[in-house]
Amino acid sequence: MSAISHLQPAAIWHNFDLLTQVPRPSGHLEKVQKFLLDWAAEKGIDAHMDEAGNVLMYKPATPGYEDCKYVTLQGHMDMVPQKTPDSPHNFETDPIVTRIDGEWVKATGTTLGADDGMAVATIMAIFEDDSIPHGPLEGFITTDEETTMYGVNHMADGELKGEILLNLDNETHGEMVTGSAGGINLTAELEYKPVSVEEGDVAVKVVLTGLRGGHSGLEINEGRANANKCMARIVMDGITNFEARLATWNGGNMRNAIPRHCEVVLTLPQENVAEFCETVNGEWADTLRDEFGYIEHDLKLTAEATDLPKDLVPEEIQDNLVNAVTACHNGPLRFIPHLPSIVETSANLAIIEIADGKAFFKDLVRSSSDSMRQLCCDTIESAFVMAGMKVEFDGAYPAWQPSPESPIVELMKQVYRELFNEENKVNVCHAGLECSVILSHCPGMDVVSFGPTLRSPHTPDERLLIDSVGKYYDFVLETLKRIPRK
Numbered sequence: 450m451s452a453i454s455h456l457q458p459a460a461i462w463h464n465f466d467l468l469t470q471v472p473r474p475s476g477h478l479e480k481v482q483k484f485l486l487d488w489a490a491e492k493g494i495d496a497h498m499d500e501a502g503n504v505l506m507y508k509p510a511t512p513g514y515e516d517c518k519y520v521t522l523q524g525h526m527d528m529v530p531q532k533t534p535d536s537p538h539n540f541e542t543d544p545i546v547t548r549i550d551g552e553w554v555k556a557t558g559t560t561l562g563a564d565d566g567m568a569v570a571t572i573m574a575i576f577e578d579d580s581i582p583h584g585p586l587e588g589f590i591t592t593d594e595e596t597t598m599y600g601v602n603h604m605a606d607g608e609l610k611g612e613i614l615l616n617l618d619n620e621t622h623g624e625m626v627t628g629s630a631g632g633i634n635l636t637a638e639l640e641y642k643p644v645s646v647e648e649g650d651v652a653v654k655v656v657l658t659g660l661r662g663g664h665s666g667l668e669i670n671e672g673r674a675n676a677n678k679c680m681a682r683i684v685m686d687g688i689t690n691f692e693a694r695l696a697t698w699n700g701g702n703m704r705n706a707i708p709r710h711c712e713v714v715l716t717l718p719q720e721n722v723a724e725f726c727e728t729v730n731g732e733w734a735d736t737l738r739d740e741f742g743y744i745e746h747d748l749k750l751t752a753e754a755t756d757l758p759k760d761l762v763p764e765e766i767q768d769n770l771v772n773a774v775t776a777c778h779n780g781p782l783r784f785i786p787h788l789p790s791i792v793e794t795s796a797n798l799a800i801i802e803i804a805d806g807k808a809f810f811k812d813l814v815r816s817s818s819d820s821m822r823q824l825c826c827d828t829i830e831s832a833f834v835m836a837g838m839k840v841e842f843d844g845a846y847p848a849w850q851p852s853p854e855s856p857i858v859e860l861m862k863q864v865y866r867e868l869f870n871e872e873n874k875v876n877v878c879h880a881g882l883e884c885s886v887i888l889s890h891c892p893g894m895d896v897v898s899f900g901p902t903l904r905s906p907h908t909p910d911e912r913l914l915i916d917s918v919g920k921y922y923d924f925v926l927e928t929l930k931r932i933p934r935k
C-alpha cells in the first residue's frame with residue numbers, strides 16, 4: 450500500500466492506487482482490461498469488453514431513483530508513457546511509483562496516469578458502493594484515447610444506453626467543457642516544370658526562425674506568428690520591388706503545430722541584392738518585431754547570399770503560389786457567438802514545400818461547428834484553386850457542437866454553485882475530444898466533460914491536486930443524485 454491509499458475520500462484514492470499497479474501505456478492495454486473485468490467479476494458487477502477493447506459496466510438504479518435519466522460515466526484506460534531520461538521504468542511491466550509532494554500527488558520519474566486513471570477510479574468507486582444514490586448507470590472505459598482514439602472510433606453505433614454522458618477527462622476542477630472542435634486536413638498540390646536561373650542573377654536565402662509555434666488548436670488564438678504567412682509578405686516584396694524569383698520554400702513540419710521556422714531561396718539581379726538584404730534584415734525584421742515582439746521574444750529574420758539553386762519556379766506559377774499563401778485564411782475565423790472569448794473555427798497553414806517541380810501546402814482546419822468548418826475549408830480551397838492547385842481533404846473527425854441550452858450543463862452549474870459557493874466556468878476545447886466521436890455514434894446524448902485538477906499531463910511532471918479530488922468526487926455524487934427524472 451502506498452501513501453496515497455490513505456488519502457480521503459478513501460473510495461477514489463484506494464481505487465486509483467490499485468490502478469497505478471497495473472501497466473497501461475497506450476497500445477498495451479491487455480493487463481488493464483483483464484484487471485477491470487476481474488475486478489468487476491469479484492464485485493458482482495455486470496461487465497464486458499466490446500470488440501474495440503472498451504470495457505463496459507452496468508449498475509441498476511438505487512431504489513427510488515429508477516426513473517432518472519440513464520447516465521454514462523466515461524474515461525479512458527490508457528495513459529501516456531513518458532519518463533525522465535534517468536528513469537529505468539518499463540511501462541509495460543512496472544507499477545507507477547506514487548508519492549505525496551506538498552499539495553500534489555506525483556509519480557517518481559514517470560507520468561502519473563491520473564489522466565485518465567482518475568476517471569477509471571471514479572467509476573470503480575461509484576460502482577462498488579451501494580450506498581450512493583443514483584439512477585441507472587453504465588461505465589464506459591475506452592482504449593487508446595491518447596494515440597488514435599481507437600476505442601471510440603471503433604465502438605458500435607448505439608452501443609451506449611446513456612442519455613447523459615459525463616466524460617471525466619478534463620484537467621481543471623471548477624471548469625466544465627461543453628464542446629470541442631472537429632478537424633480536417635487540407636492538402637493542396639501543384640506540379641510545375643522548373644525553369645533555369647536567369648543569367649547574372651545571384652541567390653539569397655531568407656530565414657525566419659525562433660518562433661514559438663505551439664498547438665494549432667489550443668494556442669491558435671494567442672496571436673503567435675505563422676512562419677509561412679510572414680514569409681509570404683517578404684517574398685511578395687522581393688518579387689514586386691527587387692525582381693526576385695522563387696527557387697525553393699520550406700516552412701513548418703507538423704500539421705498540428707503552428708510553423709516556427711521557414712526558409713526560402715530567391716534569386717535576383719546582382720545589383721538588387723544589397724538593398725533587398727538590407728530591407729529584410731532592417732525594415733522587415735523591425736516590422737515583425739513591432740507586430741509580434743510582445744509574444745515572439747526570439748524571432749530572428751535574416752537574408753544572406755547563398756549558393757545558386759539548380760532551378761526556379763516559373764514566374765507565373767511563382768506569382769500564383771505566393772498570392773495563394775497571402776490570400777489564404779489563417780488563424781481564428783470566428784469565435785463562438787454565445788461564448789465570444791472562445792475560438793469556434795480556425796485554420797493553420799502548417800507546411801509549405803516548394804522544390805523540384807512540386808508545391809505542397811498542408812493546412813489543418815478546426816471548428817466546433819461542422820458547417821463553419823466547411824465554410825473555412827471552402828475559403829481556403831478557393832484561394833488555392835485560383836492558383837491552379839489541386840486540393841484534397843482527409844482525416845476528418847466530427848465536432849462536439851456546444852449547446853447553449855444543455856440541461857446537464859445547467860444542472861451542474863447549479864450543483865457547483867450550491868456546493869462550492871462559486872461559479873463553474875464553461876469552456877469549449879479547440880481540439881478533438883472523445884466526446885465528439887461518442888456523440889457521432891450516439892446522437893442526442895447530453896454531454897459534459899469535467900475532472901479534478903491535473904497539471905503538466907503527458908510529462909513526467911504530471912501532478913494531481915489532492916484537494917481537488919474530494920471536491921470533484923462530491924461534485925460527481927451530487928450530480929448523480931440530482932439527475933433529472935424522465
Ligand SMILES: [Zn+2]
Pocket residue numbers: 525564565594618
Ligand atoms: Zn486524457
